[in-house]
Amino acid sequence: MNDPVRIVRFSIFDRLFHVFIMVTFLIQAVTGMGRLLYTTAWGKGVVNLFGGYDGATAVHNTVGILMLIGFVIHIVYVLAKVEWKSWRRSLFDADSLLPRRRDVVHLGQKIRWFFGLGPPPAFDRWTYWEKFDYWAVFWGLPLLAVTGLPLMFPLAASRIMPGWVLNVFVLLHRAEALLAMLYIFIIHFTIGHFRRGMFPMNECMFAGSVELEKERKEKPLWIARLQEEGRLEEVMVAGPPRWYRVIYFVFGYSAVVVGLYLLLNLLIYRSYIEWH
Template identity: 40%
Template sequence: MAETAERETEAADVQPRPAAAAVQVRHVRRFDRADRYLHFLMMCSFLGLAATGLPLLFSEAPWAKAWAHALGGFEFGGTVHRILAVTLIGVFVTHVGRLLHRVIVKKDYSIFWGPSSMVPQPRDIADLFGHFKWFVGAGPRPIFDRFTYWEKFDYWAVFWGMAIIGGSGLMLWFPEQFARVLPGWLFNIALLVHGEEALLAVGFIFTIHFFNGHIRPEKFPMDMVIFTGSLPEAELRHERPAEHERLRRTGGLDRLNAGPPSHRALVVGRFVGTSAVIVGLTLVVLIMYAFLTR
């Protein structure tokens, strides 16, 4: 009996012990589902507009002719271009509608001023100069809040693009209707503005925006927050200490506790984001090649 008990004790000693519960990293929600879906539609439509519009702008380049042929011809590419334009306009109108809903229905006026507003404020100017000083080691890193100065620049660039590129595009799409109220010389300007402003937008989004969002050392190779909607609390504390401190004081960290993103969300986000970066940088290379070989 004693030997049996001893053997049972030894066997119990070699049984695997339950591992200590893994410490779960708290994630803070930054974008809701509607924000992420609208960004996805905007990203896809913009990439498509660039991919179908650039062959028209550089129609004499060999790569543009080959790409247009792969799309089914310039005429079919133009049809796809217009469909994507309607999609982008729909995204823009939906976003503006959500803003109006916040103001009119929810009486939320924080979108006009304060840390949760995209309106440029004096602090953004100070952060801009402070950031450049930090780049050269002449000062501390600025204490950013919910939105940085470069994010606000990106945001308002969409409004500028919708007015300039979208407006000129509608003139070129419906010339007969606009010709009833506008002089003919404006259509020549619209043709020039539409192409040049679109080229500027493509160059900016596929270089500066991609760098700030994904390629800079802190985020490389991919910033997942716009795809998953949340980010680790430690990352929020490092990147946006002012927002983190405000949320900590007001209990916002608990209210916005999102939990870690699922494996599926991470895989899909990496695939979509990587695909967008590859397509965008490829288009930039083709643009540079077209300019250098003219």
Template identity: 35%
Template sequence: MDNNEPLYIERFSVFQRMTHLLVIVSFLTLAVTGMALKFAMEDWAQWIAYVLGGFSVLGALHRFFAIVTFFYFFLTMILLYTKWRESEKSLLGFIFDSEGLVPNLNDAKELIATLKWFFGGPRPYYGHWTYWEKFDFMAVFWGIAVIGSSGLALWFPVAFSNLLPGYGLNIATIIHSDEALLAAGFIFTIHFYNTHLRPDKFPLDPVIFVGSISVDELKHERPREYDQLVASGELEELVQRQAPAPWLKRMSTVFGLFVVATGSVLIVSIIITMFSYIGKH
């Protein structure tokens, strides 16, 4: 490890990267097609519907990518299950693992440390997952539950009305579209900033596509994880000299920037629209 050449360590497995690719494509399409309906009275929404081939195409795309969403949700459950089996921990022990994805007390401490860092304190001692990354992950879980169930009700309204009164569909519409607005608004602003647009990553952190980061970066970004890997001796096993392939980096950047730009344009349109409403009332 005293070599001058940079060393790399895998952060996301191929399975995780592919899952995230599914998330990106489906989420972006769902957001674009859904927001076009939510804001149908706006020119930009009508333009989207026109360009994509009309309202029925929006509906077909939205339903197709809803299925994709349920599919990657299912894939994630498989991934978690495999990880759990590999970890040889009890189910609760796995779920509430101190380095797992469920927020714990240490995240509250890290949040306070982060706020201190913003005001001039030291950079916090982040581990494998920061609290905002955990929030991103948990929000997708929560989002799929809320948006997915209300979306299924709207997809199969007659079946829904056999279980609950028909006006529940009006409530489901509000929950579905506002939760989606929250999700899209969050991903296209907060997640984009926290992950890609923040000054040390700007304009894009390609790790979710290329999979690995340099050990130096790990040491700087996630010192606790680095220390843990050193202490357990795993670092020696995991490091690789293979840098991500340049073509993969280039494709990741082009694709990633396209997605970030599309999401940003959509959210800016929505923000302008919403401010114009507030202005009118």
């Protein structure tokens, strides 16, 4: 049996960060949504899993602080990864997640391709929607932290800001969390896993590697660049072992099921959501 050639896409740290954000995000989604829909029987049922409203709040607060710590560690990791001696190249080359002018061009090409008006864009290592996914989390997390921490410590917060700001923060926190959940459960799941060619699962974030031939089609410029620089052999790795695949299939699909279950209930009970 000939295994397809695979190349590295995500380091072990990237994958750990992803698993971390998956687990913490889902816990926050469950404990947050249970309390958001506390006036419904479903919300009460969810909250009771955590020992009532106060229990769910305690879990939500603790995991929120964990997420914040994870975010700080991530920033340290990212800053350590930048080669500061050649920072201009390191920050703005094709391996960087920072947005470039070419991403806008790609988006235009992609939309033209939707209507059969041109060829699809040739992507480098990161596509514009992958970059959007990353930056959506990156600015969403601080917003949730900045609004969430004062709500966690209202007495201390009201020393440095008027108390009515907390009314606005509740609204911002809820709306941002709803946006994050809807985005992940609808768009991220669909683009990542349910799309034709990706179904049943896009394994690269768990396996860390991708099939070279598939990637030649999806991200031709990346492969071309690797060949040009002669690094293609360097990044070739063996595929994930079978037991590991079983684990991440079970794990990934549990996450998808939880997400879709939450999405379904979000839609069912949408009229009970208080925006503020």
